[in-house]
Amino acid sequence: MTQFIVRRVLYMIPTLIAISIVTFLIIQAPPGDYLTTVVAKLEAEGSYVDRSQLDALRDRYGLDEPLWGQYWTWISGILTEGDFGRSLVYDAPVSSVIQDRMGFTILLSLSTLAFVWAVAIPIGMYSAVKRYSVGDYAATFVGFLGLAIPNFLFALVLLYVSHRYFGQSVGGLFSPEYVDARWNLGKILDLLAHVWIPVIIIGTAGTAGMIRIVRANLLDELNRPYVTTARAKGLPERRLLMKYPSRIAASPIVSTVGWLLPSLISAEIIVSVVLSLPTTGPVMLTALESQDMYLAGGFLLILSVLTVVGTLISDILLARLDPRIRYGKR
């Protein structure tokens, strides 16, 4: 097991390096370097452009060096000091802007993951066991619909319905009186009262996909000889289902975290923009609209790294669950 974990962690390193390089290249992509943007912004505000200040910035980002030198300045700043550069829009260090937002993104993504499992696994299992029943068709239909409706559209419709018929906004994660309040029991309860709406919206597509996977996996297992044997031995249907096929059908469920997590984070961003949640989404959009590339790049880097780490954790869980993966060649 230790060997497996070490090997997986080592595999992760080139991926992380590649992510950082891609992010850096994207930061560099807009025409003109960081200083041109700064100067343009200062001039637009009508303030005086200080030469020594510019030189300091040029020195700070290594802008006189070749591209790989700039990359090195950037990445070593992040690794040693947690310095992601400076955001133009917020006029603050990128790291502090990100810090405020990332917690809610992680919270929202993990709750959605839990929601997807909690809903999709029972429904998928029911669909497989009661194949071609009314319930199965209903689940399949809802599943297709969940995949076809863009989650931001779902959010918009909900926004409209709640505003029109219930006279309240579903946006945000807190009631107005709690937004700036310190953390206390009331605030946590208020958060719980709000968080389920975005969780459902973000989770629909994932749930729909997961139902199909669970159903297909379990259907493959249900016709295996060992199931027939267990049934012939007189094992009650429910225990039989839980004891054998479900466990084998469960391993692909864990392994799908690898694609579920990136898609949940994507969904979280766009839904947060619609519902104006205090997560990374809206800030990232603002950053991109004003080409505040260090901020946008910082978000991209951290979101990608988090996804890779999440996938790593799921792989380790999977190996705990299924010895074939631990010892076999991947």
Added chain:
Amino acid sequence: MNDFRDPAATTSTALLDTPGGDQSEAGTVGHWNLVWRRFRRHKLAMASAGVLLFVYLVAIFAEFVAPYGGSTRFGDHQYAPPQIIRPVDTSDGFDLGMFADGYQVEVNEESQRRTMSTDPSETRELGFFVKGEEYELFGLIPMDRHLIGPKDPDQPVFVLGTDRLGRDMLSRIVHGSRISMSIGLVGVAASMVLGIIIGGVSGYFGGAVDTAAQRVIEFIMSIPTLPLWMTLAAALPQDWGPLMKYFAITVILSLIAWTELARVVRGRFLALREEDFVEAARLDNCGTFRIMRKYMLPSFTSHIIAALTLAIPAMILAETALSFLGLGLQPPAVSWGVLLNEAQNVRSLVTAPWLLIPGIPVVVAVLALNFVGDGLRDAADPYN
């Protein structure tokens, strides 16, 4: 989309399926004929194929189908509500045809805001093949007939309402279908080339090449797509025209979409390369590229088509999402996502809920493509 069947389960069919694909030994019926028969049994897929045909026809003849131009403004009809067309009019005797109400403006005393509503006292008539705005079909044929529209051009009717600037929603949706429905096709064509080449090489040669290709694919799949797309789209030069932007967005979308296809192709190649007919071709001193192209690829073309069809909806959704966020295509280009961008805040939603209507064609098109893709996937392997 990730539940592609185990490639090994279908290898036996390759024995039946000779390289040409057409001269199958399974009776006297050709491979594509069998695929078609199998597909036809899938009722939902057949119906969806009909829907798709309709949507693409509308997209192709957009200027003709739409009552007005995509950016024609009716300045005195801002936020006009949608209305239902009546087949019978009793205001002046009994008339059959297509009739709608007129419009009136109400001013709220308190807020001084003008709202438009329908005016039942006035009747406006619609007709087929009416004379309207002049346009050039396909940019070539000058015409002024529209499939449906008001009989009197000075008395416009807006079946799906108008937006903030008084532009007809129906016309904009019809014009938007062109970009929304084509971006999937173009994007999938681009990712097909990459996917087949990389997946093919990776599956055929195996070994280090395969490992490297798989690492790259895993890497791309591990990045959350939307943030990456958003960042790439925002990094595009802002002075690019709509056409350049369109192609750039397509390329950005297909940069990620090819991975899924490469996986399918690789799986097929891995399974097929040990087959007897491939071995025979190799012993005949047939070149590697020729074996891949002439012997292996044709035997799973139907699988590739199925996988491609299933990749289109994801592209449509991605373009819609990007344009909705304002990072994809920009007005004056019209796509369903661009239209939904207008509905981004609660205030305009409450004033004009019909701004959400462009979401319906998105859902319909995506559903139909998914059903057709599923049908094709089942039919791709008609032998079991």
